[in-house]
Amino acid sequence: GAVVSQHPSWVICKSGTSVKIECRSLDFQATTMFWYRQFPKQSLMLMATSNEGSKATYEQGVEKDKFLINHASLTLSTLTVTSAHPEDSSFYICSATLASEQYFGPGTRLTVT
Amino acid sequence: GESVGLHLPTLSVQEGDNSIINCAYSNSASDYFIWYKQESGKGPQFIIDIRSNMDKRQGQRVTVLLNKTVKHLSLQIAATQPGDSAVYFCAEKMEDTDKLIFGTGTRLQVFP
Numbered sequence: 001g002a003v004v005s006q007h008p009s010w011v012i013c014k015s016g017t018s019v020k021i022e023c024r025s026l027d028f029q030a031t032t033m034f035w036y037r038q039f040p041k042q043s044l045m046l047m048a049t050s051n052e053g054s055k056a057t058y059e060q061g062v063e064k065d066k067f068l069i070n071h072a073s074l075t076l077s078t079l080t081v082t083s084a085h086p087e088d089s090s091f092y093i094c095s096a097t098l099a100s101e102q103y104f105g106p107g108t109r110l111t112v113t
Numbered sequence: 114g115e116s117v118g119l120h121l122p123t124l125s126v127q128e129g130d131n132s133i134i135n136c137a138y139s140n141s142a143s144d145y146f147i148w149y150k151q152e153s154g155k156g157p158q159f160i161i162d163i164r165s166n167m168d169k170r171q172g173q174r175v176t177v178l179l180n181k182t183v184k185h186l187s188l189q190i191a192a193t194q195p196g197d198s199a200v201y202f203c204a205e206k207m208e209d210t211d212k213l214i215f216g217t218g219t220r221l222q223v224f225p
Contacts, residue, residue: 004156032211041121043202044157044215093156097211104149104156 023094136203
């Protein structure tokens with residue numbers, strides 16, 4: 001139980017375009033989901049907290065207009081990287097909360113060319 | 114031995130030996146701690162957790178020790194196997210929040 005999926009697992013996009021990443025809790029409902037970014041050989045950095053039915057809460061230094069988060073249902077949160085640039089290339093990981101425990105997705109590798 | 118790379122410390126151990134991975138956490142108000150294992154290109158995988166009212170917790174082949182006085186956490190892996198090779202992160206959670214703060218991570222390399 002408590003499986004979280006992400007789609008796509010990897011994506012390559014051109015600079016200036018937008019890309020959407022989906023995070024789904026497959027067998028449970030998650031009021032809260034989190035989005036993390038991880039650069040090579042570094043730790044996971046929390047980007048934002050996504051709450052179903054309300055606006056996301058962004059961590060300091062994360063541009064909310066660039067990283068659009070939508071949490072329209074209890075099983076789906078999406079992260080849209082708008083006007084992507086090469087420096088946005090990273091590994092994006094989501095997690096979904098069940099009974100205060102976070103269950104992590106497999107991650108999405110974004111490469112911006 | 115243990116070495117510090119550009120970003121990620123590395124611990125190299127021989128198969129069958131015990132491994133000890135250390136973590137210093139940042140907030141004395143944190144009341145819950147978790148160790149995660151991350152293999153290349155994958156998301157973090159839960160290993161073991163401990164609450165602040167405990168100082169030791171054991172799982173299968175793994176033990177977590179918590180020293181709140183010096184804000185230090187360690188993960189001990191017994192009889193380390195090649196499949197244990199991965200990056201290990203500690204994470205802390207403060208009371209009244211579900212947010213996790215991750216440590217810098219340690220790469221464990223197991224050689225035959």
